Amino acid sequence: MSIALNPFIAGIPANPLRALFPFAARPGMLNLASGHPSRDAYDHEGLAEALAKAGADFPAWTYGPSAGDPLLLEALQDHMAEVPAGHRLLVTSGAQQGIDLAIRTLAPPGAAVLVPEPVYPAVLSACAAVGVRAVGYRTDAADTAMAGLAEALAATPDVRALYALPTFGNPTGETLAETLRLAMLALCAQRGVPVIEDDPYRALWFRAPPPPSLMALAPQVPGAAVIHLGSLSKIISPGLRLGWAVAPDAVAGPMQEARQASDLQPNSLAQRVALHYLRLGRLDTHVMRVRGLYAARHDALAGRLAGAGFLMPAVEGGMFVFARMPADAAPDGLFERAVANGVMYAPGPAFSLRPGEGAFAERMRLCFVGLSDGQVLDAADRLIAVVRG
Numbered sequence: 213m214s215i216a217l218n219p220f221i222a223g224i225p226a227n228p229l230r231a232l233f234p235f236a237a238r239p240g241m242l243n244l245a246s247g248h249p250s251r252d253a254y255d256h257e258g259l260a261e262a263l264a265k266a267g268a269d270f271p272a273w274t275y276g277p278s279a280g281d282p283l284l285l286e287a288l289q290d291h292m293a294e295v296p297a298g299h300r301l302l303v304t305s306g307a308q309q310g311i312d313l314a315i316r317t318l319a320p321p322g323a324a325v326l327v328p329e330p331v332y333p334a335v336l337s338a339c340a341a342v343g344v345r346a347v348g349y350r351t352d353a354a355d356t357a358m359a360g361l362a363e364a365l366a367a368t369p370d371v372r373a374l375y376a377l378p379t380f381g382n383p384t385g386e387t388l389a390e391t392l393r394l395a396m397l398a399l400c401a402q403r404g405v406p407v408i409e410d411d412p413y414r415a416l417w418f419r420a421p422p423p424p425s426l427m428a429l430a431p432q433v434p435g436a437a438v439i440h441l442g443s444l445s446k447i448i449s450p451g452l453r454l455g456w457a458v459a460p461d462a463v464a465g466p467m468q469e470a471r472q473a474s475d476l477q478p479n480s481l482a483q484r485v486a487l488h489y490l491r492l493g494r495l496d497t498h499v500m501r502v503r504g505l506y507a508a509r510h511d512a513l514a515g516r517l518a519g520a521g522f523l524m525p526a527v528e529g530g531m532f533v534f535a536r537m538p539a540d541a542a543p544d545g546l547f548e549r550a551v552a553n554g555v556m557y558a559p560g561p562a563f564s565l566r567p568g569e570g571a572f573a574e575r576m577r578l579c580f581v582g583l584s585d586g587q588v589l590d591a592a593d594r595l596i597a598v599v600r601g
Contacts, residue, residue: 220343228562242591245558258494266484278472281483300464310441310457319372326374330563358395380413380530383577390423401435412443417529418507516592555594
């Protein structure tokens with residue numbers, strides 16, 4: 213029997229990062245590919261205490277509001293998310309659901325959403341699932357007028373939203389300066405284009421906090437509209453699958469209805485675990501410790517690879533760096549050779565809008581947070597050996 217599929221669903225591109233999971237499971241593999249925190253970057257004691265407290269709460273075991281547990285919404289607003297006047301806070305199943313809900317709410321089939329290139333590939337899946345065109349734009353630290361974005365806006369009809377990951381980006385690890393953020397907001401406001409700001413790495417700075425978020429800057433730009441997305445995955449636990457969205461009232465209501473049509477509500481037990489963890493007062497100390505771990509591992513990896521001829525962009529926080537291979541490296545077959553040598557990375561073409569065309573073939577995304585201090589250096593040495601043949 214032949215079953216016809218929704219062409220939008222059939223057209224969802226395979227996620228190239230998820231395809232790497234089987235390699236990561238090989239014994240002895242040093243994984244620089246996956247954005248997973250190392251085991252010592254979890255507060256196991258605090259999470260266990262929060263879980264025990266959550267288990268005693270009846271609301272953890274029953275249905276709850278589609279917007280999220282009211283007590284967790286209150287705690288998030290106290291700890292994480294500033295909610296401007298005329299905006300609402302929603303609990304989401306990770307920032308990924310926030311991306312999906314925002315795109316589904318703002319963009320009808322056939323419309324366009326602008327995305328940065330290189331791009332986090334799960335954004336392309338969210339666009340494809342609802343028949344929305346993903347159109348790339350480029351940013352450059354030297355391009356203070358954001359000419360690349362202005363060109364994309366002018367050349368693309370029916371743009372309904374712009375997706376941005378301006379702080380410790382994925383895959384680049386780079387951060388937009390405040391002047392570039394204001395220019396981005398101004399260009400989008402001129403066209404009436406709302407901005408979807410994905411901001412899951414903000415707390416993971418190394419030596420100094422990043423510039424204000426796009427949402428925080430939006431009041432300085434008349435007409436700017438921002439849907440701000442955050443996540444507990446990178447600072448508490450990815451297994452909770454919890455994040456949040458702060459959106460203008462006119463958008464937040466429809467986003468809530470869209471999520472209700474999909475999964476009714478966020479997971480009640482996970483929300484109560486997050487609530488009790490935030491109430492324990494352990495988060496600030498935990499995040500400070502994680503910043504130190506990540507900064508040391510980034511510096512170790514970047515220093516070792518730079519000494520071997522890799523070009524390492526400046527990264528001041530987050531989890532990733534988009535390294536350029538040495539000029540004499542041959543990218544063909546490099547991933548297979550690396551896996552055979554017990555180290556893996558995320559190939560640059562995985563972050564292109566058109567992966568099959570070979571863009572960013574000279575690049576590799578390296579996640580420096582998933583290995584111990586010693587393993588990070590071992591992984592760097594294996595990678596250097598493979599590149600040198």
